[in-house]
Every structure is written in structure tokens, then in C-alpha cells.
Amino acid sequence: GIQVEQSPPDLILQEGANSTLRCNFSDSVNNLQWFHQNPWGQLINLFYIPSGTKQNGRLSATTVATERYSLLYISSSQTTDSGVYFCAVENTGTASKLTFGTGTRLQVTL
Amino acid sequence: GAGVSQTPSNKVTEKGKYVELRCDPISGHTALYWYRQSLGQGPEFLIYFQGTGAADDSGLPNDRFFAVRPEGSVSTLKIQRTERGDSAVYLCASSRNMQETQYFGPGTRLLVL
Numbered sequence: 001g002i003q004v005e006q007s008p009p010d011l012i013l014q015e016g017a018n019s020t021l022r023c024n025f026s027d028s029v030n031n032l033q034w035f036h037q038n039p040w041g042q043l044i045n046l047f048y049i050p051s052g053t054k055q056n057g058r059l060s061a062t063t064v065a066t067e068r069y070s071l072l073y074i075s076s077s078q079t080t081d082s083g084v085y086f087c088a089v090e091n092t093g094t095a096s097k098l099t100f101g102t103g104t105r106l107q108v109t110l
Numbered sequence: 111g112a113g114v115s116q117t118p119s120n121k122v123t124e125k126g127k128y129v130e131l132r133c134d135p136i137s138g139h140t141a142l143y144w145y146r147q148s149l150g151q152g153p154e155f156l157i158y159f160q161g162t163g164a165a166d167d168s169g170l171p172n173d174r175f176f177a178v179r180p181e182g183s184v185s186t187l188k189i190q191r192t193e194r195g196d197s198a199v200y201l202c203a204s205s206r207n208m209q210e211t212q213y214f215g216p217g218t219r220l221l222v223l
Contacts, residue, residue, distance in 0.1 A: 030209050041199060043153075043214040086152050096141060096208040097166060100152030 002027045002091040006101035013077050013108050021072040021104045023087030031090035032063050033098065034072050038083045046072070046085075077108045112136070114215035116202050122221045123192055131187040131218045135204030142185050143203040143212060144177055145169075153201055159185060160208060192222045 003026040034046040047061040063070040088098040145153035155169040179185040203212040
């Protein structure tokens with residue numbers, strides 16, 4: 001099956017810093033989503049981005065499908081950004097099931 | 111409108127017992143998914159429904175696991191003869207149609223003693 005790798009696995013930032021999270025995948029995809037899992041375990045949708053670039057406030061994401069990677073940018077980080085960020089992909093031809101990466105655990109400190 | 115809801119939020123059971131986990135998707139969403147998340151891991155796919163039918167159940171670990179969606183809305187995940195290794199967070203998601211954004215519920219934390 002498709003492999004999804006995320007880097008870095010862990011990241012500690014001071015409040016106000018910027019960061020880039022990376023997601024590499026091994027095959028073509030129909031769907032790519034970025035999620036934030038908060039400390040209570042809720043998976044929150046950030047972006048649906050199988051290709052191109054999107055922005056939402058301090059967050060933006062870019063997917064280059066032909067090169068099989070996606071990037072999530074967090075600017076001016078806040079303590080509420082802490083948690084685990086997951087990239088999940090839907091492999092072309094596998095009809096809607098998402099394969100998740102192992103996540104990036106982010107801690108934003110004061 | 112309301113998001114995906116799951117009940118119960120927590121379930122503690124004894125090895126060998128039967129459990130049912132319920133998922134109420136976003137109104138009007140035709141696609142419904144079950145995933146399982148173990149500690150420190152990303153969610154793993156279990157089963158996907160399009161309407162009432164299971165379109166892909168390739169992620170169910172064995173025949174102790176079964177899921178239904180009889181009216182194309184609410185779904186129940188059923189686990190027979192639970193084992194300690196079944197302990198995990200069971201997540202449900204729904205999407206308006208296949209290959210669209212999936213929205214996740216808060217999960218059911220299952221602990222098998």
C-alpha cells in the first residue's frame with residue numbers, strides 16, 4: 001500500500017516562531033488532508049489539498065502531487081497550535097480510505 | 111450544523127465481552143468511515159460505507175469485527191469476544207460523497223481489561 005512519511009517527528013517552538021511540516025507519499029493520490037489532533041484527541045480538519053496552495057489565517061499548505069509531497073506552514077505560532085499534525089492521503093484507485101502518516105508532534109512554549 | 115457524533119465516549123469492558131460503538135454522521139453525508147487509533151500512532155482504516163453498503167471492509171482485522179449502516183445514516187461497529195489488543199480509540203468520519211473532505215467525530219475510547 002501507499003506509504004506516508006512525515007517530518008520532523010517532533011518539534012518544539014517558541015511562541016511567535018514559524019515552522020514547516022513535510023509529508024511525503026509514495027504513490028499518486030486523489031485526496032490529501034491535513035489534520036490537527038488537539039490534546040483531547042479531536043481530529044480537526046485544516047486543509048483538503050490534493051494539489052495547489054491554500055491559506056487559512058496563519059496556516060497555509062502546498063501540495064506538489066507530481067513530486068509526491070505536501071507542506072504545511074504555521075506562522076506566528078501560538079500555544080494553542082500544540083498537538084499532533086497528521087497528513088492523510090487517499091491513494092488513487094483505493095476508493096476513499098485515508099492512509100495516515102505517523103504525525104508531527106508540535107509543542108509551542110511561551 | 112452538528113458534526114459527527116459518537117457514543118459512548120468511553121467504554122470499559124472485560125476480555126471476551128461484546129461491545130457496540132455508535133456513529134452518527136453529519137446529516138446528508140452519504141459516505142461513512144471507521145478508523146482505529148492506537149496510542150502514539152495515526153488512525154488506521156477499518157471500513158467504508160457508501161449509503162447502506164460496505165464498499166470496502168479491507169481494514170477489519172478479523173471476523174470478530176463487523177459494522178452495519180442499515181438506513182444509510184447511523185452506523186454501529188460491533189466487536190465480539192473482545193481482546194486486550196482491541197483497546198484503542200475508534201474514530202468515525204463522514205463525507206458528503208466519496209473522495210471529498212472527511213470530517214471526524216471525537217472517538218470512542220475502548221479499554222478491554
